Amino acid sequence: MAKLEPMANGYYLWHYIPSTAAGVIFTVLFFMITAFHSWKLFKSKAFFTLPFAIGGLFEIIGYAARVAAHDKTGELMPYVIQSIFLLLAPILFAATVYMVLARIISSVNAEQYSPIRIKWVTKIFVGCDIVTFLIQGSGAGIMAIGSMSTTGQSIVLAGLILQIITFVLFLVTAIVFEKRMKARSATETPHVGSPWKKHLLSLYAVSAMILLRSVFRVIEYGLGNDGYLLANEWPTYVLDAVPMFIAMVCFAYWYPSELQPSLIKSESGAELASVGATLEV
Structure with a gap:
């Protein structure tokens, strides 16, 4: 029978014995949805969604x-391994979400309605995402050192707060864009046939799941190593695993492969320039 054991130096990494059943269930669930994402990725050649598939991995x-x-x-x-990979996966999901917004804007040729220029949407938010990735990754590694566990948690907490701030600013950008699009005159609409609305709703759903998970992690690490959330296993599955799985299902159902800027035509019938070229990863 498994029992809780300390490392050689006497430091306890875990406050509980990790559940095999729960771990297997979510390993299988994420394997299935990630396999589907990988299939959609290569079938549609929507390579800007690659970070999302890697996040599933x-x-x-x-x-x-x-x-x-x-x-x-x-x-x-x-x-x-579990600490670092579970901590960093949502950052990769977020990177794809940021690029999807840029794709939505360019697919309807409506950069003038975005508070941030298309090329800067990706550069700013993905750039912040990379910084967040590095901060949280280094903090998670430091946490494994028993004597520096508190320092590692503080670094991870800083990265998570930066991630939330970035995400809030991103959502403000998306909401402002949507409101401006809805307010413009129907005679100015150059996006006939473009499914921008459903993909924006999908973006909101995925973003809500990532934001929920990030707030949970901030509270978790903010309470410290002896806090309730780190001392019990169920919050990890209910407030991290479940939201991330829902995010992957939403993204799979409303897959953004049809957001192809180079294929959208203007009102005159001429093909638009490929304004999404800068979005490719």
Whole structure:
């Protein structure tokens, strides 16, 4: 029978024995939805969604590591792997969401209605995402060192707060764009046949799940190593695994592969220039 064990230096990495059943269930669920995303990615050649598929792979690795940690609670590697990969996966989801907004704007040839120019939407938000990725990744690594656990948590917390701020600014950008689009005259509408509204709703749904998970993580790390959220397993699944799985399902259902700027035509019938070229990763 598995039991909670400390590392050689006496430091306990876990406050509980990770559930094998829960870990297996979510490993399988994320494997299935990630496989679907990978299939859609290569079938549609919408390579700007690649970070989303990689994020799904991170989720698979993270929950598989939790399964492996069930009877290895005194070993560092399974703990580090699950901690880092589950922490970083939503950042990759966010990177794709940022690029989707830029695609939506360019697909309807409506850059004038965005508070930020298309080329800067990706550069600003994905740039912040990269910084967040590096901060949280380094903090998660430091957390594995027992004597520096508090320092690592503080670094991760700073990265999570930056991620939330970035996400809020991003959502403000999306909402302003939507309101301006809805307010303009029907005679000015150059987006006949463009499914921008449903993809914007999908973007909001995925963003809400990522934001919910990020707020949970901020509270989790803010309470400290002995706080309730880090000391119990169920919050990780209910407030992290479930929202991220829902986000992946939403993104799969409303897959943005049809947002192809180079294929959208203007009112005169001439093809628009490929304003989305700068969005390719």
